[in-house]
Amino acid sequence: MVRLIALPLFSTLIIAAMLLILDRMLRLFDFVATQGGPVSVVWRMLANLLPEYLGLGIPIGLLLGILLAFRRLAGTSELDVLRGVGMSYARLLRVPYYYTIALVAVNLAIVGFVQPKARYYYEQLRFELRTGALGASIKVGEFTHFGDRMTLRIEQSRRSGRELSGIFVHFDQEGGGSYSVTAREGQFLRTDDPNTIIFRLTDGTLVQDAPEFRVPRVLTFSAHDLPIPLPQSERFRQRGGRNLEFTLPELARLGQTAPTEEQRDSTRSEFHFRVVEVATMLLLPLLAVALGVPPKRSTTALGVFLGVVMLVTYHKINEYAASFGELGRVDPLLALWIPFLLFAALVIWMFYIIAYKPGGQPIGALERGFGKALSAITRRMPGRRRKAALA
Template structure:
């Protein structure tokens, strides 16, 4: 029944669009396979082979890790494959004078590349779903599988060099108050619910500076405070004198925010958009402006990466639809690689400017897309002449 409904829906699509889409599907599947194999080999396969030889990683586990890492490389391949597929398909049609025949009956270049843009929209949606839903879970699963196979501890809660800053109203010596740093929390390491190598600077008391140093600390849900173990408190008084006290156990009033920061994945690719937004808000509240800005750029890139499918489809179809274009498969692959390299160099450059704060995150992430769309529009006008 559902097969008949699909056939009925397909019949509603104009014959011209069905024909052009049919010409695009083959090169698209070929390009996805080609780019995925190349990127997977360079990115994972060689490393897994080295672990098999040097660390005794079982071959079946290596294959499992390879499959779990596959979605992250498919996401990279989709935009590149869209470019190559549109370039090859339209170049072949142009070389066979089929596009010339369409022009002779009044079909414009814009109408000819419309199916490519529709296919690109579908690829954009597929890329976004993979990147936001499948890739984060698959990457985490691959890390757990690999560490277990190599006999390494798998910590569900881990982190290194955790820094948390709390800002609030600070009383000045003259009695006035102003916003400033109240507490600075640092832990060398976070493993399975325990902070190790903890140092806390406290500026909440007017004129006093207090430093708490502890070997370990844990969050006490019952007391809603931090429980510091085996440490020392140093206090600098307004008169300049110093007092110190050792302790075995000390409860300190501070929120559980350092734990939430420690649990954040280091790589934005391992987060969904919702998780990345929560992480950005947490980092901003903690006063880590640079890291929050970097994450803002990465959040925008989670949208610009799928949009690259649409950009590449416009560029590839416009180049391929030029009259008397004769591009072979090998030439198409070479042109695709060059265009992809130019786009990603441009994207990396603007991304760096966004992380540094030279450009707003939104502008830094979307500028390469807008510039490339403008270039694609220029190529489309050239193909329409």
């Protein structure tokens, strides 16, 4: 049982995470390229989004892992043998609940503590990209302005901007003077001051002009350090600008101490939404058994499809209930836990039918209807119709 559940569980989790990451990766590459940031930021942003994807993927992986394990046991008649020697469904659910309890603890840690902080760091990276705080973004062949007085242009960039060549710099001084620099090569170096970087130039010429000079001064150098002040930007806000960035203990505290009733409703709604989502995982083994044991001689995968649809639909209902609770029209406790109790009642009823009713099938009628519809569609396919005519 451990082996049968592990393979589909972790396969589903990895595939779901990869699909979600690939979808977001394309948008992040486009966003980072538009803002002129380094490509390495994309991987940091994706790493901060991974806890959010795991919070969605773990319940689906758990459901499919247990469902496919019982479906395989039923398809090979091993389930009939186990039932024949006196093993009840409650006994067979012991191993699935070991998985469930472990994953409930993992998911609680993710949605309660890891995901809020990762979400904050993701928003911070977006802010730094927009404000240029990740460093000077230099585009090849274009004039880049640093503030109102400095202009820089480069001809070539190598090693992700660490080696630059064909450099021109013009700087207007406060007293009315200016200087211009051309250099063969250059590179940016950090300093102890986070608002200033050093542009180290190699093999170049500096031309300085000022009102008191009769003619500009010309200096040829083999190495010259040019300080570049970075544009000042506002500091990013503290964590907690959104409810998604609060941990569960923080939400519980703010639900009682927030200064306004609107804020209390909002934080309480987010708190109950996360707790309900985690508590739902305790029902998934019962749902998986009810949907994973098909009627005899049935080959359709309706149970798998129906299980995913039920879980996703219930998740969307919870999101709508949380949004409704934030408005203060309904107490968040009622808005989120009443749907949970209804969903729990449905799942328990389905499990009772399969486990304690002889020959009971909670989706037997749907299986038969789905099988007939599939057979009717198959018979009307062009290739099937020609074979029937030849016969």
